Amino acid sequence: MSELFIGLMSGTSMDGVDGVLADFSQGRMRVLQHCSAPLPAALQSELLALNTPADNELHRAALAGNGLARVYAEVVANLLRDGDTPKSAVRAIGAHGQTVRHRPQEFDGTGYTLQLNQPALLAELCGIDVVADFRSRDVAAGGQGAPLVPPFHQAFFGQDGCAMAVLNIGGISNITVLDHSADAPVQGFDCGPGNALMDGWCQTHIGQAFDDAGSWAAGGQVHAALLASLLNEPFFAKPPPKSTGRDLFNAAWLARCLSKVTGVSPQDVQATLTELTARSCAEALRKVAPHCKTLVVCGGGAFNTHLMQRLAHHLPGCAVESSEAQGLPPLQVEASAFAWLARQTCLRQTASLQKVTGALGARILGAIYPA
Structure with missing residues (x-):
């Protein structure tokens, strides 16, 4: 099986999308390509607005997820082009989505976390398996669902x-x-x-x-x-x-x-x-x-x-x-983490730490959308 994975990250700063093409075939991960793309101004404004209650949220959130998926697909296309890599060589894309609400353990004891994304559309646009929705399983297990990156930090920087x-x-x-x-x-x-x-x-x-x-x-x-x-x-x-x-x-x-x-x-x-x-x-x-x-x-x-x-x-x-x-530039770290998280999901290996999130135990994170 391929050991090439793509990681995509659009963080809380909402300044754009970072993506990496990562190779895990030699033990320690190597970044083969890095690419960034800004969020269109209208999409950035809408994502920011959706962090607070407003009218017609469901409709607006669905369309914003579609827009984000298209920016993600643009970054993926650039990574493949710059790395001269066929899409068939990539095992999966890890796409976190854009967090707009994060209220774990609140309201009913479980709470929720919400990342706007459209991984099904991304799989259609790219023709590559997509792994998304990384936080919700940990929240379902009683955890915070965040932060997600400490296990990757341990694997790469430890x-x-x-x-x-x-x-x-x-x-x-x-x-x-x-x-x-x-x-x-x-x-x-x-x-x-x-x-x-x-x-x-x-x-x-x-x-x-x-x-x-x-x-x-x-x-x-x-x-x-x-x-x-x-x-x-x-x-x-x-x-x-x-x-x-x-x-x-x-x-x-x-x-x-x-x-x-x-x-x-x-x-x-x-x-x-x-x-x-x-x-x-x-x-x-x-x-x-x-x-x-x-x-x-x-x-x-x-x-x-x-x-x-x-x-x-x-x-x-x-x-x-x-x-x-x-050995890893600052703007590549979180995108690399989601490449690593996607790999963990594909291997059916846990990717959360009970000590970090407070969940009942380590869990396999993410949902797979086949190409």
């Missing part, structure tokens, strides 16, 4: 005798602790906001999709009272397993915190939001792995120079580095 952690800073930040020196189980959980609040604030106030290298934040001042209000959110004190999303950390949440302070300039808000991400991630790591020596950062946040500097400031004695130093 090193015997090395106390390290992997921090993904997408729209939401999540951390994986690989403390092999203590023969401890892998730990992983969501830390809180990553880029989502910073990107939204940038878009609103300076018309840019993101704060390039964190330069706007670096020119501002952290507002102590606002930071205290933000950090007062109960999620930060909640012990893992835990997960979150735009259901909590959104513009309305930020507006409520801002209403408690006065006289904060937009640039100082940006500086404070950057500090919030740095502080919440650093404190999360210190709580569970105070002796961690290396923090590997991936996701779009790895390109935010000011944010990386603030992480290093809050983690003295811990080397903060981009995942590039470990």
Whole structure:
């Protein structure tokens, strides 16, 4: 059977789709091709709007799923073309979809998680098996359904005798602790906001999709009272397993915190939001792995120079580095994780960790849509 898999990821930042063509035939995964595509502005706006209740949601969500599948298919076509790879050589595509609601364990005790996607359409468009719906089985087993990436982090980044952690800073930040020196189980959980609040604030106030290298934040001042209000959110004190999303950390949440302070300039808000991400991630790591020596950062946040500097400031004695130093560029990590997750599904092997999600046990994740 082929050991070529494609992984696709459109994260909470909603800035586009990343895809990889990955080869698992030689033990450690190798990325053969990487491709990105932006989300069309109208689709991006609709996906963002669907994070909150509105009229005609079912109809709009179905069409948004179709639109996302077409962007996914474009990325797949580019990966195959650039890698000179026939579609028949690819075992499966792992397509996560776009999370628009994430409420595990709420309401009826089970709750739900919802990723907009149209894997059947993607299978039709690409002619390749598609694996999707990775979170819901873990939620059905009593878990958070997130984060999904710690088992992949363990498989790719884990090193015997090395106390390290992997921090993904997408729209939401999540951390994986690989403390092999203590023969401890892998730990992983969501830390809180990553880029989502910073990107939204940038878009609103300076018309840019993101704060390039964190330069706007670096020119501002952290507002102590606002930071205290933000950090007062109960999620930060909640012990893992835990997960979150735009259901909590959104513009309305930020507006409520801002209403408690006065006289904060937009640039100082940006500086404070950057500090919030740095502080919440650093404190999360210190709580569970105070002796961690290396923090590997991936996701779009790895390109935010000011944010990386603030992480290093809050983690003295811990080397903060981009995942590039470990052989996998930051924008390829999550897409690679979904290639790995698709492979686990095809092999009928578990891909969740009870310690991470709080489920009743490890589960085989994902549903297969045959080509």
